[in-house]
Amino acid sequence: QVHVMESGGGSVQAGGSLTLSCEASGSIFNIVAMAWHRQAPGKERELVASTNRGGGTNYADSVKGRFTISRVNAMNTVYLQMNSLKPEDTGVYYCLTTGYTRTDAGAFERFDHWGQGSQVTVSS
Secondary structure (H helix, E strand, O other): OOOEEEOEEEEEOOOOOOOEEEEEEHHHHHHEEEEEEEOOOOOOEEEEEEEEOOOOOEEEEHHHOOEEEEEEEHEEEEEEEEOOOOOOOOEEEEEEEEEEEEEEOOOOOEEEEEOEEEEEEEEO
């Protein structure tokens, strides 16, 4: 089984900063990508930032220059540093981990596992 645990989040005034962290654990052979998504009230879940095992990153236009995603491969951990927060950044942030487990028979199985979600609230 794979477990994805998030921490961080909270409430902050506009212009402030927060850091989210996400750690994947369990029967993991390797992780190919980790990403942060968010869902604002009444809106669909959207990609915020992602990173792959090679270190490549991708950001939503709305957070470029303000958010930074970083990953520690050896620890299966990803961070999201959020600076210059705006009220429109408010929402529940979810960590998505994509990787492979290896069965007893030696086969590789892909997984896409979501964290439990972390509330981020930015007040004006």
